[in-house]
Amino acid sequence: MHEAPDRAPGDGGAPDGGAPPVGEVDREQLPLSTRDALALDAAKLAHGRGLSQQRIAEALHVSRPQVSKLLTTARAKGFVRTLVLDPRESDRALTHGLRERFGLSDVRLVVPAGRGPSDLDQALGHGAAEMLDAAGAMEGATLAVWWSSAVRSTLESALGRLRVRPGALVVLGGQDRPGGPDPAFEAFAGRTAVPVHRAPAPTVHASLAAQIAREEQADARGHEALVHGAGVLLFGAAPADPLALTCPGLLTDAERAQIRERSVGRICGRFLDPDGRIVAPTLSQRTSGPTLTALRRTGRTVLVAGGAEQLGAIRAALARRYANHLVTDLATARRLMTDDD
Incomplete structure (x- = not known):
């Protein structure tokens, strides 16, 4: 484990107008x-030169107990991470x-600290946040999720951590819920000052005609234009459970x-x-969001998923090149290289 003091005023600080995250430096107080x-x-x-507290005391002309207090202050102020x-x-x-x-451009491996689903997530x-930050290509670009x-x-x-921030966040789908969009989107907007454009239509439509009619409306066309202009598309994976859809009642018996x-x-x-390949093509036709062909045409597609259930x-998404960047856990990565079933 390594601890290092902050180097530059712009590294990972709180966005304008917001309080800094706990343990981070508020650069507005300089x-x-x-x-x-x-x-x-x-x-x-x-932490930079590895000096003992005694040598630090001699270099700064303070007592050794003072050095201990100064280092404690540095951690409390968020100068050391x-x-x-x-x-x-x-x-x-x-x-x-x-x-x-x-055929991946980049792979990021992670090892969860715990064994629960939330630990993996x-x-x-x-x-994924580290990968996006390191990519550089996201500066001012539209991030679709x-x-x-x-x-x-x-x-x-x-x-509050991204050094390179997108110009806008476009929500494609999958977040339909009775209480409205997931609050994580609004929290992201509030802390980063990045505008969020939510999907104007439900994920699954009752009929193909209903989907076509909805997509012809002005707000849907405007949202689609934002999606086409996205520089990065971030998405996850889910098990094959039709009941996990936000509107399972819209599926036909044949589709199930x-x-x-x-x-x-x-x-x-x-x-x-x-x-x-697509299963239940009639359902896919009534589903909003990017087609699988569109995924292959997007410049930077990031699949962030892991675990035995996914x-x-x-494997299926990677085999068809629907993603060119992957963030997954170590155990899943090893199985992707060894399992063929």
Whole structure:
């Protein structure tokens, strides 16, 4: 575990108009007090140069107990951050193998700290936020997202941390719920000042005619234009459970049977077979959001998903090149390289 003092005024601070995240520096309070400046000097000597507290005391002309207090101040003020480097997440042979096998431009591996679904989502979200931040291509671009619990965690992990921020966030679908859109979108907008454009239509329509009529309306056409201009498309995966749809009552008996018999999972509302082909095409036709063909035409598509339940959908999506970037957990990554069933 490595601790390092902040280097630049713009690194990961709170957005304009918002309070800084807990443990982070509020750059609006600069210039620093004399004690804060001394605490920063002590932190740099301790964590940047590895000096003992005695040597720091001699360099700063203070007592050794004062050095301890200064280092405590540096942590409390958010001048020092903790970075955990997990060597399991840097398996070059595995990431290279995944890139070669599935034609991926980039792979980010994560290892959850716990064993629950929320632990996995948090790890995936943190990894995806780091990937987006490191990509550089997102500066001022439109980020399009299809809701999943991992995508939600990505937005939460990115709150106030992204150095390179999108110009807009476009919600594609999958977030239909009785209480309205997931609050994570509004929280992201509030903390980053990035405008959020929510999907104007439900994910699944009662008929193809109803979908066509809805997509002809002005707000839907405007939303579609934003989607076409997106530089990055972020989406998750889900098991092949028709009851997990936000509107399972709109499925026909034939569609349910096809899903149960042939599907291994779904992405962007589309159910896939093991080869990544559409299952229940009549349902897909009535589903809003990007088509699978459109996914292959998008410049940067990021699939953030992991776990045994999503393995089939992940493999199918990668086999058909629906994503060119992958964020997944180590166990899933290993199975993607070894499982063929």
